[in-house]
Amino acid sequence: MEIQLRDYQKAASDKAVAFLLNPRIKHNGLIVIPTGGGKSWIIADIANRVNDNVLIFCPSREILIQNYEKMQKICPFDCSVYSASLGQKQIAKITFATIGSAINHKELFNHFKYVLVDEAHLCNPKEGMYKEFFQSMRCKIIGLSATPYRLSSSRDFGSMLKFITRTRPCIFSEVIYQVQISTLLDMGYLAKLDYYAMNPIGWNELNLKVNTNGTDYTDKSVIREYERIDFYGFLVHIVQRLMNPKSGVRRKGILVFTRFLKEAERLTWSIPGTAIVSGETPKKERERVLEAFKAGEIPVVANVGVLTTGFDYPELDTIVMARPTMSLALWYQIVGRAIRPHPNKEAGWVVDLCGNIKRFGEVKDLRLVDGGNGKWAVYSNNRQLTNVRF
CATH class of the missing domain: 3.40.50.300 (P-loop containing nucleotide triphosphate hydrolases)
Structure with missing residues (x-):
């Protein structure tokens, strides 16, 4: 064929x-x-x-x-x-x-x-x-x-x-x-994305500590900041607003990316029908949840550390980034879950609760640049993100 x-x-x-x-x-x-x-x-x-x-x-x-x-x-x-x-x-x-x-x-x-x-x-x-x-x-x-x-x-x-x-x-x-990402967006091969930076009141990134190898924030410092500002309650509030907007069309599916199981559990306690998918979820149960999510039977999936690659659902229109990260790859892969176009999707929403938009920019701004002699690098808004020290 x-x-x-x-x-x-x-x-x-x-x-x-x-x-x-x-x-x-x-x-x-x-x-x-x-x-x-x-x-x-x-x-x-x-x-x-x-x-x-x-x-x-x-x-x-x-x-x-x-x-x-x-x-x-x-x-x-x-x-x-x-x-x-x-x-x-x-x-x-x-x-x-x-x-x-x-x-x-x-x-x-x-x-x-x-x-x-x-x-x-x-x-x-x-x-x-x-x-x-x-x-x-x-x-x-x-x-x-x-x-x-x-x-x-x-x-x-x-x-x-x-x-x-x-x-x-x-x-x-x-x-x-x-x-380039921007090229495929301009050609209409990728979905338009609308970004919403919604940090909770009192959120202070300076309270987050970097781990010993400099690759991401420590679990301990993230948990301490979450508990200091009641991040869990804020997350529930945001997802409830997305499910019942005061204006506009209700979102078709809300995929929430969390770092720990505790945030995911708070969503299931507070929002009926929410399901959790994590690395501990059995394969058959995971497949059942995702099929029900795609069918509209499950309105919210709280995802703990999975579904960053290989989750193909073009109709998905809402990502909630409920975890801070220093990983450009993780940020891009998560946002990428909403970037696939679909006739029923006018634009994907990326709702960021942890300062990642400020840290990395919008994915359309990511550019591969050849510095000569094969010295490729990734830039965002003229800031080099690869091959430079953190």
Whole structure:
């Protein structure tokens, strides 16, 4: 079946195929596509066009299913899934796999010449399963990511976000294609977002303490600030207002991101029908809750530490960011849950209760900038966010 790719998706696929098939190129490449930009279609088109064995790594069963379904629409033949979490371990010409399942059977994949990695920023170039797997193979690799940076900490240099082509060592050494978030917004491929900064009265970010490696705020300091200003009551008040607005249309679904279970529990006690999804939620129960949420049967889902990637619900129109963070990747992934367009959605709302908009800006302002000689960096409103010390 022939799928009509968008211009930038076709351009990304063209660059990738040329890169993979060029025998003179020995290093690995990176493609940067914004959240909601359709990486699944690009992956499927690349795999279909190279006409060789292609191994596609996906970081979770949800993302694997999404990518595999797109592949089936382009080319349903010679495709398989190798993932214990999905109960399938088959190898074909085009194989979708999770690294946890493949790592213990590396010898089964020695014949693969090409590897595509979705959410490539999850590959640790210094250690871990991806590094071990790639070292055992002779293959050319292309990674795809919306957030191409990793947190790096050292005693001598402190903490910083490093663009993944600039880490030492690195797995992906060249950006072969990228498209800006603002470009896709201007073209109408992403939903318009309205931002609302609503810090509670008395909120003081100076009371938050940074952890020892400089990567985020400590649990202890966040909890102390929450309790000092009754953040829990404020969160309930805001969600109730969103559910029953004095003017305008009622929001179709409210997804609340919390850091701790306590905020989520307060919502369930105060707002009937609210459900909690966390890392402790059994898989079947999580799937049931999310399907009911999409069907409008559950008005509010309080999410504790999950649903930042792989949650595909274009109709979602309201995000409540009820946690402070120093992580640009986390901020962008959370906001990205509302950026997918849908005919019934005029604009997505991002309601921030913890100063994150001030810290990072709106995601449309994030820009990838090539500083020359491959020195890529991410900027927001002319402020460099990667490869600078916190």
